Amino acid sequence: MGRGGLRQRGCIWLLALLLALPAPLMGQGFAGLGADAEGFAVPERGRALDFPTDHGPHPDYRIEWWYLTATLTGADGQDYGVQWTLFRSALAPGEAEGWASPQVWMGHAGLTSATGHFAAERFARGGIGQAGVTASPFHAHIDDWHMTGHARPGEDVLDRLELHARGSEFHYTLEFTAEGPLVLQGDQGYSVKSPEGQASYYYSQPFYTVSGMLHLPDGPVEVSGQGWLDREWSSQPLSPQQLGWDWVSLIFDDGHRMMGFQVRGREGFTAGTWITPDGTPTPLPDGALRFTPLARTRINGRDVPTSWQIDWPEGGLSITTEPLNPSAWMDLSVSYWEGPLRFTGTHEGRGYLEMTGY
Amino acid sequence: MTRAALAALLSHWARNKLQLAMLLAGLALATALWSGVQALNAEARSAYATAEALLSEGATARLDHPSGQIAQESFGALRRAGWLVSPVLEARVTLGDARVTLIGIEPLTAPPGAGPALAAEDLAAFFSGRGFAHPQTLREIRDVPREIRPSEAVPVGTVLVDIGQAQAILQSDHLTSLTLAQTQPEGLRPLETLVPELRLLSPGEGAELAGLTDSFHLNLTAFGLLAFAVGLFIVHSAVGLAFEQRRAMFRTLRALGLPLRTLTACLATELLLMALVAGAAGLVLGYALAALLMPDVALTLRGLYGAPVPGALQFNPLWALAGLGMALGGTALAGAQALWRLWHLPPLAPAQPRAWAHASxxxxxxxxxxxxxxxxxxxxxxxxxxxxxxxxxxxxxxxxxxxxxxxxxxxxxxxxxxxxxxxxxxxxxxxxxxxxxxxxxxxxxxxxxxxxxxxxxxxxxxxxxxxxxxxxxxxxxAEVNVIPRSQDEARALEAFLAPRADAVLPMLRVEAQLSGQPAQIYAMKDHATFRDNWPLIDPVPQVWDRLAAAEGVLVNEQLYRRSGLRAGDELDLPQIGPMPVLGAYPDYGNPLAQAVITLPRFSEIWPEAPIRQLAIRTEDAPTLIAALQDEFGLSAAQITDQAQxxxxxxxxxxxxxxxxxxxxxxxxxxxxxxxxxxxxxxxxxxxxxxxxxxxxxxxxxxxxxxxxxxxxxxxxxxxxxxxxxxxxxxxxxxxxxxxxxxxxxxxxxxxxxxxxxxxxxxxxxxxxxxxxxxxxxxxxxxxxxxxxxxxxx
Structure with missing residues (x-):
């Protein structure tokens, strides 16, 4: 569960909608193979992902997301970060026409600068055209927010994306161009999230270069930088003993990439992927990564560790991260911390940090 | 001394128990009637607030269409353009034993405050059919045909369901309005260019309940005040009498050296005690009275104005305080004369209760x-x-x-x-x-x-x-009235009835503003039914011919009187322009302004307006009703005969x-x-x-x-x-x-x-x-x- 089954902080009914944590999962054992009790499909190890079909929605699975982040630098010399996410959550497996569709969509958009953080959200029912995703040609939207593919023949449909979102105080339009291949996380895209074996399908496109315009309350800024797309779908939430997670995507100055997360709980669980500049992934097993909180920030009545030391002893990596803006709290119906960072130590670069369950 | 004086004064009441009972009963009744009426008013007003909060109509603007129907595509188009709108479908339906307002909402896009009934409830169950209704409405429906949960947050007479469920129940694929979220993103294309056919209603509009019912509440208040005044007469006469009867006692007390100030204070204290006791009793009585009358008040408000008022009463401490204050004030008013007279009484004034007669x-x-x-x-x-x-x-x-x-x-x-x-x-x-x-x-x-x-x-x-x-x-x-379930059915009904009935008169209307008031414009088919039966106020000569020739409009008496119209005056109609008023017709029991134009002209201007009802003239109503039920499977709720x-x-x-x-x-x-x-x-x-x-x-x-x-x-x-x-x-x-x-x-x-x-x-x-x-x-x-x-x- 890299991202998504977010711990609820807002409306109660949204909790019911987005989490609907089925307690019996723990007792089912065997990594929850086969369909779960409510008829949702469950990820299976060894199933090969199929593109472009798998870029599209999987309505038989409970949860799914299209998750873009970008670390940007403006023409004004300032750092910025952008997040754009479309979540799909199924109340029941499958799809139906009109209001009868059991699919619910939620969009989140974030824009962070050193001095400000803006967040917006959108909700939509499936089946009526207010939100949805088509794989080829690629188009994901909720209301006027969209992620539209403009790939050329022979390219992956996600290779060129136009991204747009609008809140009451901000809006942005950005172009994403992939400079490398898709990367499958975990075991060929089968990503395990807990010692009990909860898992999801998970792949990324971590090689985007980005350019475009941000419109902030102070005026427009032309920006350029690097972007990262995560695609994940599953029907298995965290195990009941797991409280939340800390997740990073790191883009090294030397062209390497790394994804890492820890799930916090009675038994901690970590996983990650080391990605070479040509896109070759090396999965990092449970315990390979060490996350140590360094500094905490008080936001919205919560103590959130916004600066981290991350160690991968076997890879000779030891870095400390500094957030661009420690107050990057996504104060939405479902709330969490998400913002851009810079890191120093044995390696240097920029990245994105997401923390839930605080 | 003071205590002895007070005891002496109070002993009067022990000897005149009936007089005491009168005084207390008068004050208690006055307080009861007044505070009872106030409780009714407060309850009704809070019900209006609930009703307005449900769709946040009190705070948010809405879009609607003159025909009363919005195509669902408009919703999608506005959302894709970035406008934060939420669909609403509202209609009167018969559920079980009750006639209710069915409101379909979309909880994911509804503005905050719209879904109070949904908090902590399972969204999936709501989507797949669970509804919410006020407990009282639920009791009225009695034989509930679907899963409806009780919720105090829903106004009385309303059933709240998911928009998809509402469309299924009404067999409609339309919406009736779109609520706009209070804050909208900046830089969106204007509504006028996106959906020129829709009408933007500012937050206040459509929530006129409070204004409409003002007169009713003023009426109640006037009655309460009258009763209070009558009650005060009792108090006044009882206090005045007690004063006269105690003249000898006053003289004795003064002669024994009791200062006038203390005596007056004692008498005032006595009044205060009585006011408190009677006031408290009056509050209890008033509350009981209000609780007793509430169901009828609720029915009146629902019948006259369609105001969703529950028949049950809630207790409000502020109301109790106000009622007690009224009792104290009333006692002070009623006893002031006696106190004033005591203050000016010579110490050795004759102990004869005669002063009144002389002064009279x-x-x-x-x-x-x-x-x-x-x-x-x-x-x-x-x-x-x-x-x-x-x-x-x-x-x-x-x-x-x-x-x-x-x-x-x-x-x-x-x-x-x-x-x-x-x-x-x-x-x-x-x-x-x-x-x-x-x-x-x-x-x-x-x-x-x-x-x-x-x-x-x-x-x-x-x-x-x-x-x-x-x-x-x-x-x-009209001998029979039929409510079609859809426009296809309406057309089929017309075709079916044409050879079988003497006349079929369709009822069409659009919502509009007339002379700045919320109003409805109706279409009227030229027919003897209207020519022979409709009483008119101040009609122009050949009024029906001129109406049929689209030379003018008829207005209802409400609009006629409120806007001070006269036959021959021009009335500005939306999309038509000014038309002369040909006369007015009485329209009792309807709070809204109305205008009537001839059907052909109406259909030219609003071709998409749905047929809401068909009035059927026939010699043989039972046969026709049976035929309609056989042919169209119409439910009992869809057909009303004249007697009903x-x-x-x-x-x-x-x-x-x-x-x-x-x-x-x-x-x-x-x-x-x-x-x-x-x-x-x-x-x-x-x-x-x-x-x-x-x-x-x-x-x-x-x-x-x-x-x-x-x-x-x-x-x-x-x-x-x-x-x-x-x-x-x-x-x-x-x-x-x-x-x-x-x-x-x-x-x-x-x-x-x-x-x-x-x-x-x-x-x-x-x-x-x-x-x-x-x-x-x-x-x-x-x-x-x-x-x-x-x-x-």
Missing amino acids: ARGMRVQSALAGALALLAIILAVYGTGLLAGFLLLAATLLAAALAVPLVLTTVLRLAERAARGPLAEWFWADSRQNLPRLSLALMALMLALAANIGVGTMVASFRATFIDWLDLRLV AKEISLAIFERTFVITRALNLLTLSVAALALFAALVTLAGMRLAQLAPLWALGLTPRQLAGLELTRALVMGGLTMLLALPVGLVLAQVLLAVINVQAFGWRLPLQVFPGDWARLGLWAALAVLAAASLPALRLWRQGPAQLLRVFAHER
Whole structure:
């Protein structure tokens, strides 16, 4: 569960909608193979992902997301970060026409600068055209927010994306161009999230270069930088003993990439992927990564560790991260911390940090 | 000393328990009626707020279409353009045993505040059919055909379901409105270019319930105030009497050295205690009264204005405080005169309760002058006043003037009777009646007020009822009415009925603003049904031909009167422009403005307006209804025959005035109690005047009979006086208040039978009030009467 089954902080009914944590999962054992009790499909190890079909929605699975982040630098010399996410959550497996569709969509958009953080959200029912995703040609939207593919023949449909979102105080339009291949996380895209074996399908496109315009309350800024797309779908939430997670995507100055997360709980669980500049992934097993909180920030009545030391002893990596803006709290119906960072130590670069369950 | 003085003062009440009971009962009743009415008002107002909050209509703007239907594509188009809108589908449907407003909402996009009923509830269950309704509505539906959960957050008479469920129930793929979230993103394409066919309604519009029902609440408040005033008469007379009776005690206490300041303070404390006790009792009574009347008030408000008011009452501490404050204020007002008089009483003033009688001649002159001034004010208001408030002021001035004139008129009548009287006993009877008048006058004024209010309101209701029934007969001429489920069905029904019925008259309407008021424009097919039956006010010549030729519009009386239109004036219609007004038609029971144009013209302008109902003229309704049920499988709820329609309308009408009648009866009861209080206290003091007659040879029984007769004569005279006052009141209600509050003017009709019945009731009330003192007199025996001569008084 890299991202998504977010711990609820807002409306109660949204909790019911987005989490609907089925307690019996723990007792089912065997990594929850086969369909779960409510008829949702469950990820299976060894199933090969199929593109472009798998870029599209999987309505038989409970949860799914299209998750873009970008670390940007403006023409004004300032750092910025952008997040754009479309979540799909199924109340029941499958799809139906009109209001009868059991699919619910939620969009989140974030824009962070050193001095400000803006967040917006959108909700939509499936089946009526207010939100949805088509794989080829690629188009994901909720209301006027969209992620539209403009790939050329022979390219992956996600290779060129136009991204747009609008809140009451901000809006942005950005172009994403992939400079490398898709990367499958975990075991060929089968990503395990807990010692009990909860898992999801998970792949990324971590090689985007980005350019475009941000419109902030102070005026427009032309920006350029690097972007990262995560695609994940599953029907298995965290195990009941797991409280939340800390997740990073790191883009090294030397062209390497790394994804890492820890799930916090009675038994901690970590996983990650080391990605070479040509896109070759090396999965990092449970315990390979060490996350140590360094500094905490008080936001919205919560103590959130916004600066981290991350160690991968076997890879000779030891870095400390500094957030661009420690107050990057996504104060939405479902709330969490998400913002851009810079890191120093044995390696240097920029990245994105997401923390839930605080 | 103070304690002893207070104990001495209070001992009076221990010796005069009935007097104490009167005082407390008067104050408690006054407080009860006033606070009961306030509780009803507060409850209704909070219900309006709930209703408005449900769709956040109080705070957010909406989009709607003149036809009442919005294509679902408009919703998608607006969302894709970035506008934060949420779809709503609203319609009246029959669920189980009840007629309810079905509201379909989309909880994911609804503005915050729209989904209070949904909190903590399972969204999936809501999507797949679970609804919410007020517990009371749920009980009314009784045999619930689907899963509906009780929720206090939903207004009464409303069932809240998911938008998809609402569309399924109504077999519609449309929406009725789109709510706009309060904050919208910046830089969006304007609504006018995206959806030019939709109408933007600002937050206030469409939430006119509070404004519409104002007149009803003002009406209730006026009644409460009247009852309170009548109650205060009781308190005033009881306090005044206790003062007179305790003159000797005051003198003794003063002579013993009690400072005037302390004595006055003691008397004020006594009043305060009574106010607190009676006020508290009044609150309990008032709450019980309100709880008892609430279902009828709720029905009235729902029937007249479609206001969703629950029939149950909630307790509000602020209301209790206000009620207690009113009791204290009222007591202060009623007791002020006694306190003032005590303050100015010489220490050794005679202990005779005679001062009032002497002062009364001068008092009468002042009172008459006041009555004249108020009558003048009433005339000025009648001629120049405008607005509801002026109407109520006119009512108040008329009633007060008449009440103040009561002693003057009665004195004159009694003097004339005295002159005409033959024989010493008759002469004494009239003279003695006149002498007692000052002491009785307050109670008689209260009785006069109650009777006049009864006659006035009763005449208004009966006039309204008679007019309403005539009008219903004319209005509901169609033998069968059918509500189609969809436009396809409407067209199929028309085709099916064309060869089988004498006429099929479709009902189409669009929502609009006319003269700045929320209104509806109806289409009318040119047909004898309307030409022969519709009564018109101020029609132009050949009104029906001109209407059929699309040369003008008919407007309802509400619009006609509120906008001060005259036949021939131009009325600006949306998308049509100005059209001359051809006449007005009565339209009772409808709060909105209306205009009617001919069907062909209507269809040109609003081709997409749905057919909401088909009125069918036929000789053989049962056969046709059976055919419709066979052919179209129409449910019972979709077909109404004439008799049913009339029954429903009349039932609503009857319930409307239940509350008025109840308050009327209560006011009359309070007045009877006031009279009783006055007579009881008077009886004790009149012994000195009656004893000589006994000594002259009249038996106690004859004396008691004379006392009863006197009470009846006084009551009868008051009733006679109340009659013209009541008629003036009725006329003001019909011609001023109704026009201002509802927008229609009704002809005054008189119902002498009702007066006779009221007269009988009044006589019974007077007899009941007078019988106890008379009985006492009769039972008193010679010893008491003899003592009058022995006592040093």
